[in-house]
Amino acid sequence: MHYLPPFRLYLILSVIYFLIPGDGDLFNTTNNKTLSADDVITLEQLTDTEQEAIEDFGQQIRSEVARELAQAQEENRITTGLTCDFSDWPQDSLLTLAVRDTCLKLENEPTEFFASFIDSIPVMMILGIPLVALMMQLLYVFSHHYYVEHIIFLFHVHAFFFLISITMSLSSLLGQYYPVLFTPMDWYRIIAAWYIPIYMLLAMMRVYGEGKGKTIMKAGLLLTTYLACMIIVGGTGLLVTAVTT
Secondary structure, rough: OOOOOOHHHHHHHHHHHHOOOOOHHHHOOOOOOOOOOHHHHOOHHHHHHHHHHHHHHHHHHHHHHHHHHHHHHHOOOOOOOOOOOOOOOOOOOOHHHHHHHHHHHHHHHHHHHHHHHHHHHHHHHHHHHHHHHHHHHOOOOOOOHHHHHHHHHHHHHHHHHHHHHHHHOOOHHHHHHHHHHHHHHHHHHHHEEEEHHHHHHHHHHHHOOOOHHHHHHHHHHHHHHHHHHHHHHHHEEEEEEEHHO
């Protein structure tokens, strides 16, 4: 009772992490300066040559902005190259309908589809934890730990991951807006990224009481299982996203 419940801790940190802006919006401030009448220069005060130069310059800016916008749209456009041909699949199967619907939405609206998919990642991670806990139950079958204990352990580890990721995202924003902090924040992110797997190993050794060799081997198997579970849950998430968006 002296500690925050693990699921609540995981949920709070995951929500905070996914709410952190990625494009520097957190520190975006507008310097609204009110212009006085003396600061304003009207076109009537300029010579014909100066007016023509300003108009030419404005036209150049408009052309450059239009070119940059077109280039940005082209670079940010997600292309999949999918061909949604499922003629060899059973046509009366619900799975075929779901997969075809997913493929068509990936082909026609890839940007919106992936945006919806990214929004569902927190839920997918929660669904993947019980699958990974099942693997831990097999790895520590003789350790006399209950299945729910593995789930609690994974919630704590994921909460730590989100906590470190939050600080890494904030350090990136600090380095971006305060150049003097760029190098220290860059070093912090490198150290923090390396500490995540170290923390995982230390946590497994402390909770399950095994040596370094066994723990490293089991951590490798656990990571492989984790990636496989995320692929399974991710594939399911793609189907759900296609059906619900």
